[in-house]
Amino acid sequence: MIKEFRLPDLGEGLTESEILSWKVAVGDTVTLNQVIAEVETAKAVVELPSPFAGTVAALHEQPGTVVEVGKPIVSFEVDDAGSSNGGAVTGGSGAAAVGRGETAGRGEAAGSGGPTETTGTEASPAKREPNLVGYGALVEHTGRPTRRARGVIREAESKPAVPQQPRAVPVAAPEAGAAIAERPRSTPPVRKLARDLGVDLESVPGTGPGGLITREDVQNFLGAPEPTTSAPAAQRERETRAPIKGVRKFTAAAMVQSAFTAPHVTEFLTVDVTATMDLLARLKGNKAFEGYKLTPLTIASKAVLVALRNNPTLNSRWDEASQEIVQFNYVNLGIAAATPRGLTVPNIKDADRLTLRELSTALTELTDTARAGKTSPSDLSGGTISITNIGVFGIDAGTPILNPGEAAIVALGAVRKAPWVVNDELAIRQVMSLSLSFDHRLVDGEQGSRFLADLGAILSDPAMVMTMI
Known part of the structure; x- marks a missing residue:
């Protein structure tokens, strides 16, 4: 029996993904949830696991091809016994998820994404298909597919599958004993x-x-x-061109939308952070923090979370469609990360509930995952406020653009030694510039100024936290 697997929606309503590489070839035997391909969405690079155990019958798309969600990408030959049980994963089993994070409820209804069954030239949804956790629809006997999203089942309108003839693209199998690697392969x-x-x-x-x-x-x-x-410049190419796609394309569109939708206001404050840097040095020598990576970003992130308690307006969203202001009672803290594929802003879920040590661990995992290009789509969505640490590049201040859907973003400048007036005397202190951009539809100048002043007060004197909690 031939089972056809269609490209699922791997993110928040994404319409297409690029196939970066196949990890299998025609004729290969695969197991359930074995990684068969690496694809790039507009947000992240995702490893795609197999929804079936069987033999690869056809690969319908070549590496480098941008494929629309719902299009068939691979067909498997499976036996009837394997298709009925075969260790298939269903929506609530908690088994392997796409990539390294959950993408629950991102799937398409039957006929638009996920696996389908074909017999000859006819294509029709199976009564209960093997389903990867995080996407895809389970088609019940009522004929109405259901979606699972964060534990809630939502009914979707059933649409008949469009019969499609598999378009097999010949892909050469690797030589015996050779490892399957990304294409194009080079040193x-x-x-x-x-x-x-x-x-x-x-x-x-x-x-x-x-x-x-x-x-x-x-x-x-x-x-x-x-x-x-020693080659003269005249022999070299005067310009090169690269297609705008993937993460960079998504980021560019999001930034343009944000810049021309939300009225941005940016305020600046330079503060003496000598006390914060002293605290950081003491914590690094404290056995309770042994093995934890502590940086100025760690302390500043905690300070942002504390300052939000007295200034919750900055942790909100303008909902244009419903004409409502959404006030978040939790903080998903976004951290802007420069990666080889472009700028991403993964976020730490419920960061306001973390201790300093837990926040340190979360920041380390977030940055390591982002630099490896393995951030999951779910970690890139749902942010409520963000931080961009431009100080690591030696920059003092800037006017950051809001992450779409958020009311504020804080830019942390470099920590520098500078002359500073202390008790009416000139001294050499460690100072940092803070930049705050906010959506003026949601945040008044007074509210933004009070938040920035509270943040500066904490970083100037960490003991001020005791007056805010």
Whole structure:
């Protein structure tokens, strides 16, 4: 029996994803939840697990192809016994989820995403399909598919599946004993050579073992000699072009929408953070914090969470559709992270309920995951207020753009030694500039100023926390 797997919605209503690489080839035997592909949504890179145990019958799309949600991407040959039980995962089992985070309720109804059953040239939804946790629909005998989202089942209108003939794309199987790797496969020196020559490796056929792209492949493709450090500038490409896609495309659209929808106001405050830096040094030497990564961002994040208690307006959202102001009674703290694929703002769920040690652990995991490009779509959605740490780049202040759907964002500047007046005398102190951008529809100037003043007071004298909690 042939089972067809359609590309599911891996994020918050995303309409397409790019297939970065296949981890399997036609003829391979796969197990349930085995990673079969790596795809890039507009928000993150996600590992796609198999919804079936069986044999790969066809791969319908090549690496580098942008595929719409609901389109078939792979077909499996499974036996009848395996299709009925086969260890299939259903929506409430708590087994493997897509990528490294939960994406519950992101799926499409039957016929638009997830696995479907085909017999010959006909395609129809199975009565109860194997279902990956986090997306996909379970089709009940009533003919009405249901969705599972954060423990709530929502009924969706049933739509008949559109019969489609699988479009098999021949993909060469790897040589015996060879590991399946991302395409295009190349070594770091070859990738550097390609960048120097302005060559897109996606277009270069590899002649090395297992399709490896070699230096000769790049040079032959371009028809030009390898550049040297002494090569005149006239022999080099004057410009290169790269497609706008994936995370960068999503970020650009979100920033434009935010900048031209929410009226931004930015305020600045420079504070003496010597006491905070002294506290940080003491905590690093405290056995209770042994093994924890503590940085100025850790303390500043905690200070933001405390300051929000007296200034909750900055933790809200303007709902244009319903013409309502949504006040959040929890804080999902977003941290802007620069990654090789572009800017992302993953958030720490319920950060206001974490101790300083728990917050330190959460920040470390968040940044490590973001830099590895493994942030899950669920961690990129639902933020309520954000921090961008521009100080790590040696920048003092800026005018950050709001993360869409949030009322405020704080920019932390670099900590620098500077002359400062203390008790009417000049002294060398450690100072930091704080920048606060807020949505003036939600936050008045007084409210924004009070929040920024409270934040500055905490960082100037951490003991001030005792007056705010």
